[in-house]
Amino acid sequence: MDAIDWGIAQRIGERVAGSPPYGGVRAAAVQPLAYDFAERVGSYSGLPVPDELPPLEAVDRPAWIAANLKSMRPLLGPLSERLGDGTGPLAGPLRAASGFLLGAQVGALTGVLSQRVLGQYDVALLDSAVPPRLLLLAPNLALAARNMGVDRDELVLWVSIHEITHAVQFAGAPWLREHLGGLLRQLIDGLQVTLAGRFGRDGDARARPGRGGRPRFPDPGQLRELVERARRGELLRLTLGEDRWQLVERMQAAMSLIEGHAEHTMDAVGSEVLPSLSRLRGAMNRRRESRALPWRVLERLLGLELKLRQYELGRRFCDAVVERGGTKALARVWRGPDSLPTAAELATPEAWLARVGGSRAAARR
Numbered sequence: 316m317d318a319i320d321w322g323i324a325q326r327i328g329e330r331v332a333g334s335p336p337y338g339g340v341r342a343a344a345v346q347p348l349a350y351d352f353a354e355r356v357g358s359y360s361g362l363p364v365p366d367e368l369p370p371l372e373a374v375d376r377p378a379w380i381a382a383n384l385k386s387m388r389p390l391l392g393p394l395s396e397r398l399g400d401g402t403g404p405l406a407g408p409l410r411a412a413s414g415f416l417l418g419a420q421v422g423a424l425t426g427v428l429s430q431r432v433l434g435q436y437d438v439a440l441l442d443s444a445v446p447p448r449l450l451l452l453a454p455n456l457a458l459a460a461r462n463m464g465v466d467r468d469e470l471v472l473w474v475s476i477h478e479i480t481h482a483v484q485f486a487g488a489p490w491l492r493e494h495l496g497g498l499l500r501q502l503i504d505g506l507q508v509t510l511a512g513r514f515g516r517d518g519d520a521r522a523r524p525g526r527g528g529r530p531r532f533p534d535p536g537q538l539r540e541l542v543e544r545a546r547r548g549e550l551l552r553l554t555l556g557e558d559r560w561q562l563v564e565r566m567q568a569a570m571s572l573i574e575g576h577a578e579h580t581m582d583a584v585g586s587e588v589l590p591s592l593s594r595l596r597g598a599m600n601r602r603r604e605s606r607a608l609p610w611r612v613l614e615r616l617l618g619l620e621l622k623l624r625q626y627e628l629g630r631r632f633c634d635a636v637v638e639r640g641g642t643k644a645l646a647r648v649w650r651g652p653d654s655l656p657t658a659a660e661l662a663t664p665e666a667w668l669a670r671v672g673g674s675r676a677a678a679r680r
Contacts, residue, residue: 320418327419331426332376338457342373345475352479355584361646362487373453376429389441434474436481440496463598480577488649502562568658575629635664
């Protein structure tokens with residue numbers, strides 16, 4: 316039985332998100348250009364273009380929340396079940412109460428995120444049978460264009476190129492979805508064991524029982540360490556443990572490459588179709604850097620600021636690789652999982668080029 320009340324998650328998410336109007340954003344206005352964008356992306360990146368792309372869909376915040384809750388269920392469902400499989404006369408009511416609370420928490424977080432996202436390539440990493448979607452969050456695009464002082468239709472085109480680049484990446488490198496899904500499954504399996512141990516099951520020493528078998532409360536020194544690590548944005552790392560964190564770092568490195576490659580490609584391809592590209596890039600960078608304090612606190616506590624670093628770190632890596640070895644060198648990242656840069660190589664592109672033989676000198680030999 317699923318321990319999360321997903322209906323509550325949707326309702327809470329919608330309440331938190333609000334539902335502003337579409338603001339004139341229509342996917343139909345961009346759809347005729349979508350395959351042309353994909354061809355440009357494929358030509359630049361060296362990736363084959365799929366015969367068909369998912370259609371661009373302009374959605375509102377409730378629809379985006381519903382899509383992402385659907386993607387979360389295979390991820391959070393197994394974890395919540397491990398926390399909700401108790402026995403005894405109160406087991407049923409307790410599961411219902413915890414399901415409500417978990418649903419409210421998941422919904423609130425998703426509702427908050429729905430206020431910032433502009434577009435999304437929605438791919439189900441844990442179920443390859445689910446077709447991907449190309450989503451444009453219409454109200455947010457309209458509001459962002461107005462707040463940034465840029466042309467709305469150009470912003471929609473720019474975001475569409477970014478998301479279509481993701482579609483070309485995953486279609487042109489079919490191993491990518493399986494690779495990321497495999498890392499995610501390993502993480503989930505490990506988390507199930509960790510959560511069970513911390514709640515005093517399976518004899519895991521990490522339960523640290525006190526008197527009467529109850530969990531022992533951290534001493535003042537441990538509490539200070541917890542607070543300090545949370546301030547440094549390591550709450551997620553602390554929760555997962557170092558062994559699981561290594562999997563997270565591998566996923567982060569892959570996602571940095573994926574996002575950074577989309578940013579890099581968007582600028583290269585977008586210059587051909589968007590007259591105001593440099594202005595759009597500047598406005599978008601300012602938007603990412605000028606988040607309000609509550610947003611920065613939330614991102615730091617949950618590790619969400621990693622997403623923003625992914626854009627910048629990955630884009631700098633791609634820029635440097637193309638500068639040193641050309642577009643053919645960058646295309647080597649799509650050969651297979653072993654060709655993806657590690658976290659250390661993202662910061663030192665020359666080390667990645669030396670490993671995969673992607674420099675201009677290596678290419679001439």
